[in-house]
Amino acid sequence: MAGWLRSLVGALLLLEVAAALSFLHHRYEEMVQALFRVQSQCPYVTRIYSIGRSVEGRHLYVLEFSDYPGIHEPLEPEFKYVGNMHGNEVLGRELLLQLSEFLCEEYRRSNERITRLIHDTRIHIMPSMNPDGYEVAAKQGPDSNGYLTGRNNANGVDLNRNFPDLNTFMYYSGEISGPNHHIPLPDNWKSQVEPETLAVIQWISSYNFVLSANLHGGAVVANYPYDKSQDQRFRSHRRTVNTPTPDDKLFQKLAKTYSYAHSWMHRGWNCGDYFADGITNGASWYSLSKGMQDFNYLYTNCFEITLELSCNKFPPEEDLERQWMANREALVAFIEEVHQGIKGMVSDENNNGIAGAVISVQGISHDITSGDMGDYFRLLLPGTYTVTASAEGYQPQTVTTTVGPAAPSLVSQAALCFGRHRAPHSSQRGAE
Numbered sequence: 026m027a028g029w030l031r032s033l034v035g036a037l038l039l040l041e042v043a044a045a046l047s048f049l050h051h052r053y054e055e056m057v058q059a060l061f062r063v064q065s066q067c068p069y070v071t072r073i074y075s076i077g078r079s080v081e082g083r084h085l086y087v088l089e090f091s092d093y094p095g096i097h098e099p100l101e102p103e104f105k106y107v108g109n110m111h112g113n114e115v116l117g118r119e120l121l122l123q124l125s126e127f128l129c130e131e132y133r134r135s136n137e138r139i140t141r142l143i144h145d146t147r148i149h150i151m152p153s154m155n156p157d158g159y160e161v162a163a164k165q166g167p168d169s170n171g172y173l174t175g176r177n178n179a180n181g182v183d184l185n186r187n188f189p190d191l192n193t194f195m196y197y198s199g200e201i202s203g204p205n206h207h208i209p210l211p212d213n214w215k216s217q218v219e220p221e222t223l224a225v226i227q228w229i230s231s232y233n234f235v236l237s238a239n240l241h242g243g244a245v246v247a248n249y250p251y252d253k254s255q256d257q258r259f260r261s262h263r264r265t266v267n268t269p270t271p272d273d274k275l276f277q278k279l280a281k282t283y284s285y286a287h288s289w290m291h292r293g294w295n296c297g298d299y300f301a302d303g304i305t306n307g308a309s310w311y312s313l314s315k316g317m318q319d320f321n322y323l324y325t326n327c328f329e330i331t332l333e334l335s336c337n338k339f340p341p342e343e344d345l346e347r348q349w350m351a352n353r354e355a356l357v358a359f360i361e362e363v364h365q366g367i368k369g370m371v372s373d374e375n376n377n378g379i380a381g382a383v384i385s386v387q388g389i390s391h392d393i394t395s396g397d398m399g400d401y402f403r404l405l406l407p408g409t410y411t412v413t414a415s416a417e418g419y420q421p422q423t424v425t426t427t428v429g430p431a432a433p434s435l436v437s438q439a440a441l442c443f444g445r446h447r448a449p450h451s452s453q454r455g456a457e
Contacts, residue, residue, distance in 0.1 A: 048345040050115065051122060052163055053083055053156050059122050060088050060152070067129040070094065070143055076151075077224025080179035083156040085224050088125050090132075090148040097147065099370065099378075099400045102235040102363045105149040105327075106356075107225075110184050110239060110317065112158015112175035116335045116348055117240025121152040123349050124356050138357075146363060149232070154221055155184055167339040178219055185239075186313070187222045188320040189214045192253040195323055205271070206383075206392040208323050225317070226324075233396035234327035236363040236404065238283070239317055244333035245295035245303070247280035252307030252316040252331075268308035270322060271391040275406055280304035280330055282362050286355035296336035307331070326393040328404055366405035367426055371395045371414050379416050387411040 051059055064071045072094035075084040087105075089095070097103070106124070108117035128148075131139035142148075153159055155178055162175025177183050191208045215223060251268040270276060284290040284303030291303040300310075307313060321329035335348060371382040378399020385392045386403060387410065395401040395414075403412070407428050415421040 047126070048119075048123075048349065049342055050119065050163065050167075050345075053153075053160060056118070056122065056152055056156075057084070057086065060086055060125065063088060063125045063129045067132060070132060071129065076228040077220065079155070079157045080220055081157045085151065085154060085156070085221065087228075088150045088152075090125075090128055090143050090150070091146075092144045097233070097396070097398070099398045100368055101145060101147055102368070102402045103147045103149065103232050104360050104363045105151065105229075105232075105234050105237045106240065107151045107154050107237065107317075108240040109153035109155055109159055111241060111338075112155040112160075112177070113162035113173070114176075114240075114242035114338045115159065115162065116242050116338075116340055116345075117332070118152045118159065119345055120240065120334070120349060120352050120356065121150050123345075124353075125150055125152075127353065142357070142360060146360060148360060149234075154225065162339060167337070167341045172338070178221055180219060182219050184219060184221055185317055186315045187219050188226070188315045188317055189217070189324075190253075190315050191323040192251060192255075192314070192319055196255045205390050206323070207325070207394060210324070226320075229321065229325050229327060233400075233402075234321075234325060235402040236279070236359075237321060237327050237329040238359060239329060239331045241331055241333050242335045242338040243296075244298060245290050245336060246298070246300045246310075246333045247283045247290065247304045248307050248310065248318075248331040248333060249276035249280045249304065250307060250319050250322050250329075252313040252319050254308040254312035256312075265309055265311055267306050268312075269306060271389050272328065272404075273306075275404060276328070276330065277304060278406060279328065279359070279362055279404075283330070283332060283355045283359045286358040288351035290355075322391075326396075326402070363402075363404075366403050366428060367410070367412065368400065368402045371399045371401060371416070373419070379419070382414050382416040382419075385413045385415070387413070 047059070060073055064073050070090055070092055072089040073086060074089065075086050077085050079085065106121055108121045109115060128139055128143065132143055157179040158175040158177055165174055189210050194208055195205070218226070250270050254266040254268045256266050281302055281304055287303070289295065293299050293301055293303055307316070307318070318329040318331050321327040334352065340348065371379045373379060378395070380395055380397045380399060382395040382399070382401070383392050384394065384401050384403055386405065393401060393403055405428050407430050409425065409427045411423060411425050413421055413423040
C-alpha cells in the first residue's frame with residue numbers, strides 16, 4: 026500500500042474512533058449503559074463486576090480488560106484506575122469511560138500496542154467510586170456547581186479521608202524497626218469506614234494489584250506518596266513537608282510518565298499553581314491523613330499515585346474532547362509502566378507456588394509479597410539489584426538481577442526457588 030494511502034487510512038480510523046467516543050456527562054444509569062455497551066462490543070476481552078454498593082445502593086462497577094477475563098494469569102500484572110472518588114470531580118469519570126471505549130475500539134482494529142497491552146496486562150477500570158456524590162453534583166451541573174457540592178458520599182464523608190491511618194503506625198514502627206509493608210489494620214477498622222471505602226479495601230485485598238492511579242480534579246498535577254507528613258504526628262496545624270517513601274525516585278518517575286505524556290501537565294504552571302515537571306510529593310503540597318494512595322502502598326503491593334486532571338472540577342461538555350485528547354496517551358503510557366522492574370515465581374522444590382513470600386530489595390526498605398500462585402511483581406528503576414525471597418519454613422533465597430532501560434516490553438524476571446530447610450538454591454532468568 027502506498028505511503029500516502031496508509032496515512033489516509035490511519036487518519037480515517039482515528040476520525041472514526043473519535044466519532045465513536047461520546048463526549049458527554051454520564052449520569053449513573055448512562056454510565057452503567059456505557060460500560061455494558063463496551064462489554065457487548067468486546068465480549069471476549071472484557072468483564073463487568075461490582076465490588077459492592079454505595080450508601081444509596083448504587084453498584085461500584087469495574088470494567089476489566091484481559092485476554093482471559095476473570096482469571097489471574099501467573100506473571101501477568103494487575104492494574105487499576107479509580108475515578109470520581111470525590112463526586113463533584115467528574116473529569117476522571119468521563120476519561121475512564123472514554124478510555125474503555127478507546128481500548129475496545131482499538132483492540133477490534135488490531136492496534137498492535139493496545140492488543141499487546143490487553144494480552145499482557147489485566148486492567149481494571151472503576152469510573153466512579155462515589156456515584157451518590159456525583160448525582161448530587163450533576164443535579165446542579167457544571168455551570169452552577171459549588172466547589173464542594175457532591176464531594177462527599179451520601180453520609181457526608183470525604184472518602185479520601187476515610188481509610189485506616191497506617192502512616193502513623195508506620196512512622197512509629199520505623200523507629201523500632203517494625204514492618205514496612207502490609208501493615209495490619211486496627212481491630213475495629215470496619216466500623217470506622219464508609220461502605221464505599223470498605224468495598225475498595227476488600228477489592229484491593231482480593232487482587233494483587235501492582236500499579237494504580239486515582240483520578241481527581243481541582244488542579245493539574247501528578248501527586249505521589251506520601252500524602253501524610255510525618256511531622257503531622259506532633260503538630261495539628263497544616264504543614265507542607267516533603268515526606269518521601271523508600272521508593273521516592275520510582276514514584277517520581279511514574280508521576281513524570283503521566284505528566285510528560287499529558288499535553289500540558291508537565292509545563293508546571295496550571296490553575297495558578299506551579300509544580301516542577303507537573304509532579305509533587307503529596308505531603309510537600311499539603312498533608313493529608315487517611316488517604317487512599319498511602320493506604321495502597323502501606324497495606325498492599327500496589328503503588329498508587331493521584332492524578333489531578335483539571336482546574337475545573339466539573340468541566341462543561343464542550344471541553345471533554347479536548348481533555349480526552351490531552352490525557353489519552355498519558356492514560357495508556359501509565360498502564361504500560363506496570364511492566365517495569367522485576368517479576369517472577371516463588372516456588373518450592375516441587376515447583377509449587379508459595380503465596381505470601383516476602384520479596385526484599387537490598388537498599389529499599391519496602392517489601393512486597395508473592396500472590397496466591399506464588400508470582401510476584403516488584404516495580405524498580407533500571408539498575409542492578411540484590412533480591413531476597415523469604416517464607417516461613419524455607420531457607421531465604423537471594424539472587425542478583427539487572428533491570429534494563431525502562432520500556433513496556435523489557436521486564437527482568439528473577440525466579441526465586443526455595444528448598445524447605447535445605448541449603449540455598451536459586452535460579453535466575455535474564456531480561457526478556
